[in-house]
Amino acid sequence: MSQTLEKLRRAFTGLVPRVLDAELQVQAASSHQVKALLVESEDAHGSEYVSDRNKRRAFVSGFTGSAGTALLTTDKALLWTDGRYFLQAEQELSDEWTLMRQAQKDVPTVEEWLEANLTAGDALAIDPLLTSVATARKLVKALGAVKAAVVVCEWQKNLVDQVWDDQPPQLPSDVYALSLEYAGASIAEKLASLRAEITKKGGRAIVLTALDDIAWLFNIRGADVECNPVVTSYALVTLDSATLFMDAKEVSDELLAHFGSDVQVQGYGDIVSAIETYAASCAPDAGQVILVDPAQCNVAVFSAIPVSLRKELPSIVMKQKAIKNEVEIEGMRQAHIRDGAALVKFFSWLEEQLEAGNELLTEVSVAKAQQAFREEMDKYVSLSFETISGSGPNGAIIHYDPKEETCGSVTTDKMYLNDSGAQYLDGTTDVTRTSHFGTPTTHEIYCFTHVLKAHIALATAVFPNDCDGVKLDALTRAPLWRAGMDYRHGTGHGVGAFLNVHEKGVLMSFKLNPTGLLIGENMIVSNEPGYYEDGNFGIRIESLMVAKKAEGLPTTYGQFCVFETITMCPIQRRLIDTALLTPDELAWLNAYHATVRTKLAPLLVGAPLSYLLKETEPLVGA
Known part of the structure; x- marks a missing residue:
């Protein structure tokens, strides 16, 4: 047993329990016995990405993905996470931990597990600063059904903080x-x-x-x-x-x-x-x-x-915040043009290095090179998230986080998935391109082209203003479903204007949006279908889009919207089988590449310009 888990168990079993009632008011101490501790990913603000000081769940469990919930009992350690992170969690969790694969058959939720395993007089400890009202209510209801309770740790005395010896300090904000x-x-x-x-x-x-x-x-x-x-x-x-x-x-x-x-x-x-x-x-x-x-x-x-x-x-x-004003939208367009120039420089450099026989390229080293190209761009502030740089089987780990000492090599015989983005003063970018710098297999081309078909299905969608994201998600998956393919993540998320790359509220997913926010005019969303074969490769094509009013349609059923793709980066030609594309799909792809060429060519010279011209050359149907 790790010393951290042993210390935490001593800490929570020694708590004086102060029970949380149905109105989420803290009651006087009770006779309940604390038998479990909840450690969530979020900070006091429900943030998806948190500061190093607030990475308590990662410290306790060793799992570093951005989403997950740890539950520690007197004799068990369990970690819940979603399909984006199953492979990563399998690799990072020690034998002390049990991985609970969310939304899989016969896998209980945290609340269901607690209701089944705690009994009358038992209690679960939470930190009231780090647990949302919505989560606390579900816990109180579940445990109340078995006469167990939810109790709170003492104000501003987090139990993980007490056993985390080298926890980063809380520094004043630079505003x-x-x-x-x-x-x-x-x-x-x-x-x-x-x-x-x-x-x-x-x-x-x-x-x-x-x-x-x-x-x-x-x-x-x-x-x-x-x-x-x-x-x-x-x-x-x-x-x-x-x-x-x-x-x-x-x-x-x-x-x-x-x-x-x-x-x-x-x-x-x-x-x-x-x-x-x-x-x-x-x-x-x-x-x-x-x-x-x-x-x-x-x-x-x-x-x-x-x-x-x-x-x-x-x-x-x-x-x-989700409905962008005209200044924000234009800023996002301009940020994506500069970002696109940096991406073309990067992919041109990467192709050149591989064709020259460079065998020292790793997932980490190429991600660093990509960041350097972005840092040259005007108004650059930082990355918008840690780059997902996955070669071969690592591309199938949906939110893969390569490490210097364990990362894979980028070579000409494997698919390479690059999901990256940047913060600029005028906008936030998030783009995924999957490439092959050698000779892809027929199967890889087939799979990539079907992901492209799904991407185009959403990019060309016409939909009612204020549309539920779950409908657009199904529309996107349809070309993959027809081929017996799918992916274990949402299709799109909101994106901030020089703010969070994952903006809460806007969602296109197979799950209903818990906020109830509908997708409509002037919202900016991602378009990122994918396909993953564990142990083999991962494919994802992601661009950002702004929803705009559809012109020239009758208004009998109200206003309709279309999407304008604002990400400016070529989609690699060698992975596309035009025989699998309809004439309309091919027309969209050629029109998109023509726009990319027009927007980026003035910013490029030499090899990057040649790469741009090559990758945006019109494709001809089979």
Whole structure:
């Protein structure tokens, strides 16, 4: 048994249990015996990607994927994760751990497992700062059915932190203002729009906890989470005030001028007391309620709002942020043109190196070279996520994270999947291209072409404005289904404008969107079907698109939308069998490549330009 697990078991079994009731209020100590500890991936803000200090689940389990839940009992250690990470988890978990493959037949959810294995008088410990309201409610309901309980750790005393000797420190935030040149709307305009929605929803105030919601609303950016330009913060916005809670390294005169009289700044740790103070001034009988998103808010902050004052609904800012303004859309277009030039330089260089017989190329070394090409681009800030650079069988690990000491080689006899992106001041990119720099097999070409058909199906879709993502997901998979193929991940996600590359709220997946947000005009989404053969190869083609109003259609059934693909990067010709493409599919591909050529050619010279011209040459049907 590892020392970490042994220490954690001693810590949670020694807790004085303080039970969480059905209203998520903390009750006095009880006689329950703590038999399990929940360790989730998220930070106090429900973030998908977290700072190194907040990677508690990775520290405890050894599994480094971005999504997963660890459950530690007195004699078991279990890790739940989704289909993107099954292979990675198998490789990273030690024998002490049991991998629970989410959504697979006969695999219980965390709640189902707890309900089946805890009994009356037992308790599960959670950290109220790190557990969302939505998760806590499911746990309380499941354990209540067997007369077990959910108990909370003492405020700001996380059990993992107590056994993590070399845990990275929490540093003050480096905060800067995002100018109107990139934001497209002022703080005052955004607050006015938010307050109008608060009033429409019958509220008097709103508590914001999602870091990208707050960064967008206040036109600020930071670097608290690697690859995500966000600031560790909370916000409380009322009908006549707005308070930002953060611990900034420096609140400069420039930042104060940026906020003006619209925004007050308090310390990050003041959020709970500030909510309690504000709530004391509200009259529930007069409808003076506080809006909060239970899917994004943690239990500790939520519990500070009296039950009589809570009104729960998905974050208003999440939807406002998802619908991009014209400045954001144009910024994203321009960022993708520069990013496309960097990508063409990279793939041209990689092809040249392999054709010259370079046998020293690794998944890590080529990813570093790719980053260097991006760093040359104007307005570059950082990567938007750690590059997924997978050669051969590693490409089948959907969110593969190559390591210097164990990574594979990039050669001419294997498929190579590259999923990467960057943050620029005017936009965020996320692009996947799968290549073969030798002679692909007939099977590889067949599989790639079917993934391309799926990609084109979504790129050419015409759909009602405000469309459920699950419908677009099925439309995308149809060409793969007809060939008996599929993939274990969603088809598309929202993307921020110089913000999080995975923007919550917008979703195209085989699962229903829990936020209920529908896809419509001016949203930016990814288009990323794939196909994976474990132990052999992985294929994914991903571009970003903006939803636009469809012109020239009758309006009997309301407005319809189409997609404009804004990613500018060739799709490798040698992997395409044109005999498998319909005339319409081939026409779309040639038109896309013509656009890529027109946009990128002015930025390229020499070998990269030659590569661009070669890869965007029109294809002829068989």
